[in-house]
Amino acid sequence: MRKHMTIALCNLCRVSKLYPTCLLLKDIVLGPSKGGGGFSDVHKGYHPAMEQILCVKVVRLYERSDVDAALKAYAKEAMLWRQLHHPSIIPLYGVHYLRTDKSDESYKICLVSPWMENGNLVKYLSNNPEVPREPLIYDTALGLEYMHSEHSMIHSDLKGFNILVNEEGHACITDFGLSILRTESTLSRALGTNTVGACSYRWSAPEIVDDPHPTLASDIWAFGCVCYEALTGSLPFPECTMDAQVIMRLTNQIKPAEKPRTVTQREDIIWSLIEKCWEIDSRERPTCKEIIATLKEIPGVARVPSELEMETLIEHGRQLFQLADPLGNVRDSELELIEGLLLNVRSSGLPLPHTIYRVL
Numbered sequence: 317m318r319k320h321m322t323i324a325l326c327n328l329c330r331v332s333k334l335y336p337t338c339l340l341l342k343d344i345v346l347g348p349s350k351g352g353g354g355f356s357d358v359h360k361g362y363h364p365a366m367e368q369i370l371c372v373k374v375v376r377l378y379e380r381s382d383v384d385a386a387l388k389a390y391a392k393e394a395m396l397w398r399q400l401h402h403p404s405i406i407p408l409y410g411v412h413y414l415r416t417d418k419s420d421e422s423y424k425i426c427l428v429s430p431w432m433e434n435g436n437l438v439k440y441l442s443n444n445p446e447v448p449r450e451p452l453i454y455d456t457a458l459g460l461e462y463m464h465s466e467h468s469m470i471h472s473d474l475k476g477f478n479i480l481v482n483e484e485g486h487a488c489i490t491d492f493g494l495s496i497l498r499t500e501s502t503l504s505r506a507l508g509t510n511t512v513g514a515c516s517y518r519w520s521a522p523e524i525v526d527d528p529h530p531t532l533a534s535d536i537w538a539f540g541c542v543c544y545e546a547l548t549g550s551l552p553f554p555e556c557t558m559d560a561q562v563i564m565r566l567t568n569q570i571k572p573a574e575k576p577r578t579v580t581q582r583e584d585i586i587w588s589l590i591e592k593c594w595e596i597d598s599r600e601r602p603t604c605k606e607i608i609a610t611l612k613e614i615p616g617v618a619r620v621p622s623e624l625e626m627e628t629l630i631e632h633g634r635q636l637f638q639l640a641d642p643l644g645n646v647r648d649s650e651l652e653l654i655e656g657l658l659l660n661v662r663s664s665g666l667p668l669p670h671t672i673y674r675v676l
Contacts, residue, residue, distance in 0.1 A: 404459030540593025
């Protein structure tokens with residue numbers, strides 16, 4: 317039932333090109349661009365009242381006719397992203413309308429989330445070659461398992477560039493622009509995005525070339541590619557320089573890379589997983605639960621997301637409320653309730669980062 321309600325809400329937002337008002341954020345100052353993908357630019361933003369650094373993803377528009385399509389796509393992404401609450405997934409703070417001129421009719425749409433100074437997984441491992449790879453792979457598996465099991469959600473664009481590393485050194489999945497919900501009804505097809513021309517072929521399973529509708533199993537193939545990136549620092553199909561070369565290899569059922577002749581015992585476990593994730597027959601690929609069980613065999617890999625100081629979490633909760641409620645309509649009693657819930661959760665021994673996002 318929850319999946320169908322989410323799909324209906326996403327479709328409503330996509331068709332109307334509107335968001336629930338609780339998602340709208342104001343007074344965000346946009347800094348210079350720090351990069352981006354094929355459809356958006358990423359800026360480092362700032363909220364003066366909260367003194368908080370933010371990641372602001374701004375839709376990239378080339379033609380006036382692009383506006384409707386962009387609004388529909390971002391409405392879907394925001395509503396899907398908003399459903400996700402897990403330590404291994406970047407939380408969505410809300411949506412910001414960026415004025416592009418003095419006209420009230422001219423604006424760009426932005427998705428706002430926490431700023432991660434460590435950057436994406438590829439950058440982080442390049443800058444920190446001594447960091448163990450296995451815990452970051454484990455973090456990613458936890459996030460993907462949460463999407464698959466709790467929400468029946470397919471990411472469909474999982475890759476190292478779409479995994480960020482937080483200040484605690486934990487990997488967190490982001491970028492849900494191509495994500496879809498998996499259900500037994502045709503609603504999922506209505507919600508889903510045809511990925512031809514939009515997907516990242518280096519991380520795509522062979523079956524996606526012929527049928528561009530992602531599945532849980534195609535996410536698992538992409539997870540194997542992420543493991544390869546983490547272990548080697550190389551892209552899948554490292555010998556290829558163009559998408560056409562990658563597509564030809566996928567069509568011929570050639571896998572993204574070969575296992576090196578010499579690997580450590582810990583790396584051998586990861587490579588065994590990679591090879592299972594890259595099974596040509598999608599039915600033979602492991603589930604996220606099976607992947608996590610295998611990773612737990614590696615000593616020290618099964619870490620619990622570390623708890624921040626209680627005061628930091630409470631202040632973070634206050635900031636999120638105030639970001640979404642600049643007029644101060646949230647009563648102190650409601651904030652006190654949040655603090656009480658957090659204290660109770662801490663005494664129970666549950667991981668707090670997961671709870672803070674659920675409460676908010």
